[in-house]
Amino acid sequence: MFTVLIMVLDHSVLNVAVKTIASPAPVGIGATQGELEWAINSYTLVFAALLFTAGLIGDRAGRRRTLLFGMAVFGIGSALAAFSGSSGELIAYRAVMGLGAAFVMPATLAVLMNVFERDEQPKAIGIWAGGVGIAIALGPLTGGLLLEHFWWGSIFLVNVPVVVVGFVAMALLVPDSRDPEPGRIDPVGVLLSIVGLVLLVYGIIHGGELASLSDRSVLLPLVGGLTVLAVFVVYEHRIDHPALDFSYFRNPAFSAAITATALAFLSMMGVAFFSVFYLQSVLGHSPLQAGLLVLPLAVAQSLSAPRARLAVARFGAKATCTAGMMMISTGLACFAFFDTSTPLWALELAFFVQGAGMGHVMSPVTVTVMQALPREKAGVASAINNTFRQVGGALGVAVLGSLLSAAYRGGIESTLERAPGVPDEAKHAAGESLEATLAVAERLGPAGQLLIAPAHQAFLVAMHLAALCAATVTLIGAVVVAMYLPGRRKPADAPALPDERPAAGVARV
DSSP states (O other): OHHHHHHHHHHHHHHHHHHHHHSOTTTSOOOOHHHHHHHHHHHHHHHHHHHHHHHHHHHHHOHHHHHHHHHHHHHHHHHHHHTOOSHHHHHHHHHHHHHHHHHHHHHHHHHHHHHSOTTTHHHHHHHHHHHHHHHHHHHHHHHHHHHHHSOTTHHHHTHHHHHHHHHHHHHHHOOOOOOSOOOSOOHHHHHHHHHHHHHHHHHHHHHHHHTOSSSHHHHHHHHHHHHHHHHHHHHHHHSSSOSSOGGGGGSHHHHHHHHHHHHHHHHHHHHHHHHHHIIIIISOOOHHHHHHHTHHHHHHHHHHTTTHHHHHHHHOHHHHHHHHHHHHHHHHHHGGGOOTTOOHHHHHHHHHHHHHHHHHHHHHHHHHHHHHSOGGGHHHHHHHHHHHHHHHHHHHHHHHHHHHHHHHHHHHHHHHHHOTTOOHHHHHHHTSOHHHHHHHHHHHGGGGHHHHHHHHHHHHHHHHHHHHHHHHHHHHHHHHHHHHSOOOOOOTTOOOOGGGSOOTTOOOO
16 A cells, blocks of 8 residues: 555656746756656656566566565655756656556555455455545645645655655565466567557657647657557467467456556546646646645545445446446536636536546456456556556547647637737747646736636637547446446355256256
């Protein structure tokens, strides 16, 4: 739980600090918009690309060793990032943190699967998923409080004592486990998976930066990554010691659970991306206030995830996850009706419904994925689950971010063309995002006030479109789980149905 807390908390806390880091020294380091994006994305790129390989290493070398190694690397990267003297250093040290996190996350679930017996695993995984909700809540709050009292580097330095405590506790308490028959190493498969994931995730991230997935510099890595991954699939099918046995995906429940995870995070991460601008730039809340407003989502997820197993026991995984996906979709669709006058209670209710839905999806689908594979392959199962989640989240930011940007530019372009005092060379840059338009308006002084209301309106129209798309994607996920996840299991002592009774003369065993 310490590892889950610190990994998720760190990922969410940086979003609060980006404006401070962009400030000139001594407040920040004067990072540009592109450098800030890569400070976030370098972590995601390394993390997502190495998850699968780290899971394989954990199954082979031992999960506790892998866990301790990852925590040590993450702690060192955090300390170095806290004292970065330039944007380049911050980007590099964030990549080091991503390396450590890639070894930690698959090992956490693998350890749970080996510490707890099968009937206890849903409860343990529910608590694990609830920890994610707690970390989501603590991230913005911690970041806001630290930035109000300390310098920007404190958001990374705070990781170090948590890492030290977690490292010592795991060294003393966590038993080691590994695959007793790991088989031969598949170096070609491992290399292909790393190269393919790096290209794919880089293409997605770069598409989010440019707000376009059709640019040549985006298409080349995307197509290259998909091609390498296709070669990886073919190669793994043809060798007798594959790094990833694709027969796992023949299990409909396994594939449906993986799909639901990717689609849910695609929608949630995409909405989280533009909700920050809605809360801070449109409604005018501070980073700390925005963090407090997201609390209902985190509280609902942390409360519902550990209890989702009870719903699964009563109604089955199919009904529980379908209802959860429908709740997420409903919460996301609410953003299509929000504007500058939306009451806070409506916003909080939408966040709460999203969090409750996520808790009822994340826990059951994780249990389904982890229990679909043998216990000795727990590291691979966890790595597959986390990889699809990360790729889905990155794709959500890129696709929904591109849609948001294109719709916003279409809504604000005519206003910028007519606006007096805006230099021609600044009009294109001002149409890139709401923040860019507001920055131009601030530089223009009183004349720029005429841009603020149209900018807010253009952003709201774009947000409504992106929210409806996210809700639709989640609905597709609901259909997938409704079709392929297992239904309610009949109790072992339930009476046999008429067509299940033995024929006359056949003894009932």
